[in-house]
Amino acid sequence: MTSAAWPYDDLDVAALLAGGWRPTPFHEVIVKVHQRCNLACSYCYVYTHADQTWRDRPAVMPAEVFTATAQSLGRHVRAHDLRQVRVVLHGGEPMLLGAARLGRLAAELRAAVPAPCEVRVGLQTNGVLLGEAALRELRRHDITVAVSVDGVAEDHDRHRVTHAGRGTFGAVSRALALLARPEFRGGFGGLLCTVAPDTDPVACYQRLRAFDPPAIDFLLPHANWGAPPDPGAGAWLVGAFDAWYDDPDPVPVRLFESVVDLTLGGASRSEQIGLSPAALVVIESDGAIEQIDALKSAYPGACATGLHVERDELDAALAHPGVVARQLGLAALGEECTACPVRLVCGGGHYAHRYRPGTGFRNPSVYCADLRLFIAHVRGRVLADARALVGAVHR
Numbered sequence: 001m002t003s004a005a006w007p008y009d010d011l012d013v014a015a016l017l018a019g020g021w022r023p024t025p026f027h028e029v030i031v032k033v034h035q036r037c038n039l040a041c042s043y044c045y046v047y048t049h050a051d052q053t054w055r056d057r058p059a060v061m062p063a064e065v066f067t068a069t070a071q072s073l074g075r076h077v078r079a080h081d082l083r084q085v086r087v088v089l090h091g092g093e094p095m096l097l098g099a100a101r102l103g104r105l106a107a108e109l110r111a112a113v114p115a116p117c118e119v120r121v122g123l124q125t126n127g128v129l130l131g132e133a134a135l136r137e138l139r140r141h142d143i144t145v146a147v148s149v150d151g152v153a154e155d156h157d158r159h160r161v162t163h164a165g166r167g168t169f170g171a172v173s174r175a176l177a178l179l180a181r182p183e184f185r186g187g188f189g190g191l192l193c194t195v196a197p198d199t200d201p202v203a204c205y206q207r208l209r210a211f212d213p214p215a216i217d218f219l220l221p222h223a224n225w226g227a228p229p230d231p232g233a234g235a236w237l238v239g240a241f242d243a244w245y246d247d248p249d250p251v252p253v254r255l256f257e258s259v260v261d262l263t264l265g266g267a268s269r270s271e272q273i274g275l276s277p278a279a280l281v282v283i284e285s286d287g288a289i290e291q292i293d294a295l296k297s298a299y300p301g302a303c304a305t306g307l308h309v310e311r312d313e314l315d316a317a318l319a320h321p322g323v324v325a326r327q328l329g330l331a332a333l334g335e336e337c338t339a340c341p342v343r344l345v346c347g348g349g350h351y352a353h354r355y356r357p358g359t360g361f362r363n364p365s366v367y368c369a370d371l372r373l374f375i376a377h378v379r380g381r382v383l384a385d386a387r388a389l390v391g392a393v394h395r
């Protein structure tokens with residue numbers, strides 16, 4: 001990376017702090033407990049994109065690194081008097097560790113964090129290794145399970161395949177049927193679906209909806225100006241949004257709810273949209289404290305902070321320019337976004353999608369046109385409903 005590719009050399013964190021700006025403490029920690037995966041999904045940013053640092057890290061997070069992570073989180077919670085934090089046991093595929101070991105990690109985390117802070121422990125999994133015994137163990141340790149599934153069988157099986165190239169929809173469907181059972185339902189965190197613009201968004205939403213999840217989130221495939229995405233994501237989001245908005249019994253969809261809330265002047269709960277500070281940090285399996293791992297799609301080492309959980313406090317990461325840039329709101333956007341009429345809703349889109357080789361991250365999202373189309377559509381529908389409601393009240 002050349003120095004020109006790093007856009008926040010001009011970001012004077014000391015001056016910001018002296019001027020009264022304060023970082024938002026981390027409320028979510030993603031812990032890479034297992035670095036390998038039992039699947040070979042075509043779009044995976046960990047293994048198939050620019051950054052290949054997974055090759056140099058331990059496959060399994062060593063016990064002493066996990067202990068340092070738990071204790072570091074405990075000190076962060078105490079220093080900022082946090083009342084709730086969320087920890088996501090992540091990979092690779094975290095289920096490769098086995099449910100019993102994941103349970104012990106959750107117990108260690110909770111023991112390290114002082115009361116009255118609530119530690120919500122979740123798991124992001126491809127679902128293939130989720131059997132009844134594993135779910136019972138996860139439930140016993142109050143670990144919620146979010147599963148990645150990409151819509152209907154044919155679409156899912158195009159991308160989410162084993163190393164031998166076999167589709168995994170059947171295995172994931174069996175896991176989701178288990179999760180829907182009353183004894184496991186309380187531990188079902190939701191579904192995560194990567195958008196594929198060449199698929200039918202209505203069929204996708206309806207397929208996900210039929211799994212009866214407590215929540216759904218749609219993720220745009222990671223891309224940037226140096227590695228642009230396939231066209232059509234905006235139209236796809238419009239189609240899926242309409243299916244959701246017109247559903248008489250809709251499931252919460254984080255991206256859609258965030259755009260509606262932002263349109264009405266509220267805040268975002270999604271990394272993909274809005275200007276809410278990103279309060280999330282990653283601990284890699286070797287103990288490196290890193291920025292969101294979606295940045296792996298930009299260039300090698302894009303997530304690095306140079307900090308390590310056995311040497312440094314999480315607070316040190318709060319002063320890293322890349323982390324500060326994701327908490328600064330409008331001040332971190334480039335000229336085009338700052339002048340944009342939908343900047344308060346869009347917020348420049350996902351940070352990783354703004355990357356352009358040579359100029360860095362102070363750019364519009366590579367999905368800019370898609371986001372404008374989608375936001376305008378949501379605004380149109382929400383405002384039409386608001387007008388109809390006002391008219392009804394007057395009548």
Ligand code: SF4
Binds near residue numbers: 363368
């Ligand atoms: S990415 Fe595009 S739509 Fe979003 S704020 Fe920037 S210019 Fe506006």
